[in-house]
Amino acid sequence: MEVMQVLHMNGGLGDTSYANNSLLQRKVISMTKPITEEAITELYITMNAPKSLCMAELGCSSGPNTMFVAVELVKIVCELCRRLSQQPPEIQIHLNDLNGNDFNSIFQDHLPMFQVELRNETSRGRVSPCFVSAVPGSFYGRLFSSNTLHFVHSSYSLMWLSKIPKEVELLNKDNIYMASMSPQRVIDAYYNQFRVDFSTFLRCRSEEVVSGGRMVLTILGRRSEDACSKECCYIWELLALALKQMVAEGVIEEEKLHSFNIPQYTQGSFGINHLETSEISWAAWSKGFHAAAAAAEPDGHNVSSCMRSVAEPLLSERFGESVMDRIFDKYSKILCDRLAKGEEPKFVNVTVSLTRKY
Known part of the structure; x- marks a missing residue:
């Protein structure tokens, strides 16, 4: 399975779309x-009130969360400028995800x-022009010109790997991910692939x-040292x-199940300013974006x-x-x-704030 060709969230606005089933991600x-606000504030002050800011949302997916991030970034900058009695800078926001992402719904619906x-912000005299563009491609490679980005944000994207290691495909036949029954070589292969991918990501950025x-990067992680813990x-x-x-019922082939694995891992030139872990319950994954839900x-x-x-x-391709x-x-019945x-299972989030060294 070529991960980069099939890895994307469900597009559109239907019942099974990511747009209507991503409340947990919004909460995260x-x-x-607060970490994002601190990073942008320090960036703006350090750069002596720049005339323009170029930002990128990597792994933007589709649905309301995509533009929710963009709105929050703009509001942070504008509120900071209001407090400092300065004219807000022009803002460029690049939305990045893999080629299969539903970019059309972003620009058409959101x-x-x-x-x-x-x-609404402009009517209060607090916003300069803001330009939004789509940048399809893998963030495990170069996406932008050298020395052009001031701020990069990514949430719940970097735990997705660029590929499934060969050892996993060969040795993890009774599982679709890391599990208590997985051989140590499978666990090591997942970790090594994450290490390579994350190093590549940092080098490109x-x-x-x-x-x-x-x-500011947020990924799924774990508090336990056990890579197969329930947390992840x-x-x-x-x-x-x-x-x-489904295999026992003869609906899907056992061979296809044995060759299927999830390309995910839950866990320089940049210095770490802030690292924080948090938890969020599966209860936050209730359907819809309304208060009642x-x-x-x-x-x-x-x-x-x-x-x-x-x-x-991923599943339908296989x-x-x-x-x-x-x-x-x-x-659903099992859950x-x-x-x-x-x-009462929970997800563990790891958020890190980094600065590009001089």
């Missing part, structure tokens, strides 16, 4: 806003609302970010159970829908679109059973 962005918010520029693997283990049920109890159907919006492109409903129906038994 909000939780890390950019207009972003422009409305900008006009070191060429693109200006001296003194900042990055449980959500995928339960999906594997659903797939094994946000306050709901964790529901297996909602968690299944959210995971479907993330994992369906097992076919025709079995997706059945896979996630089984997955409902575990949550009904009182399990």
Whole structure:
């Protein structure tokens, strides 16, 4: 499986779209806003009130979260300039994701609302022109010209790997991700691939970010030293159970399951300013963006829908679109059973703020 060709969230605005099933990701962005605000404030002051700022959102995906990040970045800059009694700079925001990302829905369905918010800010005399562009491509390679970016933001993207290591495909046949039954060579292969990918990411950004520029990155991680702990693997283990049920029923081929693995790992030229860990419950993965949904109890159907919006492109490429409903129906029942038994799983987030050295 060529990961870069099939790794993207479900596009559009349907029931299984990422746009309608990404409340948890929105909450994580909000939780890390103080770190982002601190980084942009220090950047702006250090650069002596620059006339323009160039920012990039890497792994932007699609849906309301994409422009939510852009709005927050602009508001942070404008509020800072208001406090300093300065004219806000021109802002360029680059939205990056892989080629299969649904960029059309961003610009057709969500950019207009972003422009409305900008006009509201402009009416209060606090916004200079803001330009938004799409930059398709992998962030495990160069994306921008040298020394052009002032600020880089990425949330819940860098745990996705550029490829699945060969050792995993050969040795992890009874699992779709790291699990307690996975051989140590599988765990090591995942870690080594993450190390290579993350080093490549930092090297590429070191060429693109200006001296003194900042990055704020949030990825899934874990507090446990065990790479197969429930903190990072449980959500995928339960999906594997659903797939094994489908194999037992003869719906999908065992060989296809044995060759399927998730390209993810949960865990220089940049200096670290701030590193923070946080937790968020699966309850935050309730469906929808409304207050009532946000306050709901964790529901297996909602968690299944959210995971479907993330994992369906990978699964459908391997097992076919025709079995997706059945896979996630089984997955939903497994999740409902575990949550009904009182399990309260959480995701661990790692957020790091970095500065490009001079």
